[in-house]
Amino acid sequence: MNIVQEESRRDQKKLQRRALLIEIARRSISTKGLKSLKVRDVAEAAGCSIGSVYNEFGDFDGLILTVNRETVHALTTRLKAVPADDPLRQLHGLADAYLGFATEHANLLRSLFEHRMEDDRPFPEDILTMVMDAFALMQTPLLRLLPDRDPGDVALLSRMMFSAVHGIISLGLEERMVAVPPEMLRERLAQFVDTHLAGLGVSRRT
């Protein structure tokens, strides 16, 4: 009951505040949009100084990127929770899960896709990888549905399909330029997936 615990106690407190800061930032982004996120607001809400935010995340981008990282992670978790028993149902499930996530966390998803780095610093590799991995999740069910096609082809197809779904959803949810009436989005999205699959030679689900 000495070194290790003392250290862990300190670390635990540090981690706890780090989590608090992230949670506050996420809540702010989620409710008021990325543009309204201010260092001072976060620091004040967390009951600490501005400098502490910088100690923890390096700079403001660091905080935003941390939130975005967790957003991709949450999204991925949700997408991976879609049952993989039936490939056709899985594809619909993936599209629907994305829609659900985008509906519930519109501003967080926007923060992920719209945030630009300060100056010309490179976009973090790990986030990039996570997003690409998420967008590749349609590959597995598509491969099962299209066993005769070239796997490399299917890999591209799946990312295209997911990108298309992303486009439909992100524009559809954009309250300012409502491309599709919200209440219809869900069923239209399913219809879109069906149509596209039909175009790929897959018969519709029963």
Added chain:
Amino acid sequence: MNIVQEESRRDQKKLQRRALLIEIARRSISTKGLKSLKVRDVAEAAGCSIGSVYNEFGDFDGLILTVNRETVHALTTRLKAVPADDPLRQLHGLADAYLGFATEHANLLRSLFEHRMEDDRPFPEDILTMVMDAFALMQTPLLRLLPDRDPGDVALLSRMMFSAVHGIISLGLEERMVAVPPEMLRERLAQFVDTHLAGLGVSRRT
């Protein structure tokens, strides 16, 4: 050679500088991205004071929105220039024109879709309308290809299809999260359109 001409000369000068300011802002956004656009830079580059920019556009958003407005306009012009003789070819032409515009003016298009208003001011109605009109341009050829479907249905279908194309392109061109290798994007996009049309029951083009 008096009142009218004097007035018009003054107005002309004013319009000329307005155009200059817009051009400078557009060039800046186009080359360095929206985030790097600064009032002072624009004013200095145009050889006028900061205040003049405000006189002309009200605030910073005003300048950005003006550039964005012209971006939608240029996009629409380009899309409307696509030959409308053959509906199938037109659909491909629209997708390809959008890709071409997005490739040549990636940052301008991002500015249009990613810019958020200061505070919670509403998004300008006219830009919204122009974007929606642009996204409805697939409706006419689709109606010709699907004469038996409910027109309201086709209206939605066309906006979905355009949104899908938008998603594929905007993610595909995102150098940070390259979902699709750029050199393939063009042909893949055509393939996507074909596939989706096939799903809608339209036979591929010859």
Added chain:
DNA sequence: ATTCTTCTTGAACAATGTTCATTTTCATAC
């Protein structure tokens, strides 16, 4: 030439990201 309107200017202000010298905290050693 005078007056009146309009436009222009840029200093000053406000909001906000960032730095860093100072202070505080705290684990460790004795």
Added chain:
DNA sequence: GTATGAAAATGAACATTGTTCAAGAAGAAT
């Protein structure tokens, strides 16, 4: 328990950038 040194926290000060506005300049009308 106290001393010590490292690590963290602090917030005043700074830098950048959008915004305002009183004062001045320019131009049109008479």
